Amino acid sequence: MGWTGHSFLAMHEADVVVPAPGFVEHRLSEWFDGIAGTPADTAVYIQDSGLPGGTVFVMGGTHPNEPAASMAAVLLLERAHVTAGRLIVVPFANMMAFNHNSPQEGHPQAFHFALPDGSRRVFRYGSRATNAIYQWPAPDIYIHEPSGQNLAGSESSNLNRAHPGLPDGNLTQRLAYALLEMIRKEKVDLAFDLHEASPEYPVVNAIVAHEKSMELAAMVTMELEAAGIPMRLEPSPTNLRGLTHREWGDNSDVMPILMETGNPSQGRLRGRTDEALVLTGEDKFYAKASELGRLFIPYERDQPIDLRVARHVTAIMSFVEMLGMVKPEAEIAVDGVPSYGEIVERGLGAFLAPLPRS
Ligand SMILES: [Zn+2]
Numbered sequence: 001m002g003w004t005g006h007s008f009l010a011m012h013e014a015d016v017v018v019p020a021p022g023f024v025e026h027r028l029s030e031w032f033d034g035i036a037g038t039p040a041d042t043a044v045y046i047q048d049s050g051l052p053g054g055t056v057f058v059m060g061g062t063h064p065n066e067p068a069a070s071m072a073a074v075l076l077l078e079r080a081h082v083t084a085g086r087l088i089v090v091p092f093a094n095m096m097a098f099n100h101n102s103p104q105e106g107h108p109q110a111f112h113f114a115l116p117d118g119s120r121r122v123f124r125y126g127s128r129a130t131n132a133i134y135q136w137p138a139p140d141i142y143i144h145e146p147s148g149q150n151l152a153g154s155e156s157s158n159l160n161r162a163h164p165g166l167p168d169g170n171l172t173q174r175l176a177y178a179l180l181e182m183i184r185k186e187k188v189d190l191a192f193d194l195h196e197a198s199p200e201y202p203v204v205n206a207i208v209a210h211e212k213s214m215e216l217a218a219m220v221t222m223e224l225e226a227a228g229i230p231m232r233l234e235p236s237p238t239n240l241r242g243l244t245h246r247e248w249g250d251n252s253d254v255m256p257i258l259m260e261t262g263n264p265s266q267g268r269l270r271g272r273t274d275e276a277l278v279l280t281g282e283d284k285f286y287a288k289a290s291e292l293g294r295l296f297i298p299y300e301r302d303q304p305i306d307l308r309v310a311r312h313v314t315a316i317m318s319f320v321e322m323l324g325m326v327k328p329e330a331e332i333a334v335d336g337v338p339s340y341g342e343i344v345e346r347g348l349g350a351f352l353a354p355l356p357r358s
Contacts, residue, residue: 011099011109015123017091018353019077020336022047028090031185032178034167039096039134040175044182045077045089053085054189054323054330057254058316059179061092062159062244064126065102066196067111067278068261068308071123071348073194075313076337078353085332088186093179093193094159096134096171098126106273107265111305113349121352125265125278130157130172145169147241155242160193163247180251188254189330190216190323193244194312197260198267199286199295199303206232207315208258210249216326217257220318229311229340230298255327259315261308262297279305310343 019025023045029036030044060073073091080087092098101107113121132138135157142156143149145166155161157172165177183191190213197204209217214235221233236245236258248256264270264281271285281303290299297303317337324331338351 007109008100011124011126014095015092015098016355017074017077018355019045020047020080020353022082023077023089024048028175028178028182031182032167032174034174035171035178038171038174040171040178042090042092042095042175045091046086047080047082048086049082049084049333051084054327054332055086055088055186056320056323056332057088057090057183057186057188057191058194059090059093059192060194061090061098062094062193063128063195064092064094064098064124065105065107065128065266066263067123067125068196068263068305068312069194071305072309072312072316074123075309075343075348075351076316079336079338079351080334081336083333083335085330087332087334088182088188090179094130094172094175096130096175097128097157097159098124100127100131101125102127102129108273108275108278111275111278113347113352115349115352115354117354119354121349121355128158129154130159132157135170135172144242145173149241151242160195160244161242163242163244164251180248183248183254184252188252189327190319191244191248191254191256192316192319193256193258195258195260196263196266196308198269199262199264199297199299200267200269200289202296203232203234204260204262204296205230205311206234206260208234208236208245208260210236210245210256212249213255213257216255216319216322219322219325220315223318223322224315227340229314231315232296257319259312261311262295262299262303263308264303281305281308306347307344309348310340313337313343314340
């Protein structure tokens with residue numbers, strides 16, 4: 001019991017990040033004090049070039065069992081140098097879901113990256129849902145506000161069914177409200193919510209775009225396809241409520257984008273589930289499913305997190321480059337971020353910053 005208790009409690013220790021020079025750390029509660037002092041509050045990092053331009057917001061960690069999403073945000077946070085406009089990064093959106101695992105999934109509690117200097121960086125593998133210690137019990141039926149759409153009770157702890165949020169709702173709804181307040185008050189032009197999904201799920205290796213973002217998303221999809229990065233483009237359904245790509249677009253001036261990569265450690269067909277599966281995506285059952293033509297991603301024998309992060313980051317950089325073409329006053333320029341080929345070849349660990357010695 002002592003060992004298990006220690007192991008559970010260790011998940012309450014926040015992951016350490018090393019923001020690139022120029023990023024200033026804020027708390028999300030600065031935009032909505034209804035989450036101040038609660039476990040829903042999370043770090044918001046802003047890098048302002050000081051030069052006119054647009055504001056781009058990148059969010060990872062909506063679902064902490066989708067590790068390439070938060071790692072793509074961490075990579076941008078640790079490498080980006082903004083030379084026009086502003087970049088806002090929230091690497092761990094739902095902190096209340098990072099400190100536990102989903103029951104009966106056998107997921108590891110953490111995964112590691114080796115850095116060129118021999119040191120290691122560790123990040124938590126959490127759950128899709130807000131920890132029940134913060135919201136208990138789940139209702140039988142979750143009624144999404146303000147649409148009135150009925151969902152399974154467990155979805156009341158899913159951040160990506162809580163948007164646009166409620167100022168006096170449960171903590172997950174208040175968190176969603178705070179994120180939208182930040183988007184509105186900071187006049188964000190383009191916002192990303194990063195995800196991963198099972199390789200057997202049709203919306204994977206995909207960009208999901210609101211009507212407002214569709215033109216830009218179509219341009220980016222074509223550019224990525226031309227660069228040999230297959231990408232599916234999906235319109236945000238108008239009748240599925242609570243998701244960022246729908247609610248951010250309907251409730252603010254932002255152009256929202258949701259992106260998905262294929263994560264075998266989350267899938268239903270997987271076999272042995274451990275840290276290696278999280279990092280390499282190598283699984284013989286997925287290899288067989290791919291042979292049978294049952295997957296929605298190109299999969300030969302693996303799907304490494306490096307590749308999944310490279311997809312997210314490369315797509316974001318492509319959006320950033322093209323934003324000025326559809327909204328000239330929102331042009332933004334970012335450098336310092338490694339290319340798709342560099343991340344795939346050298347691995348994500350090569351581009352993470354070593355932890356400061358203290
Ligand atoms: Zn997700």
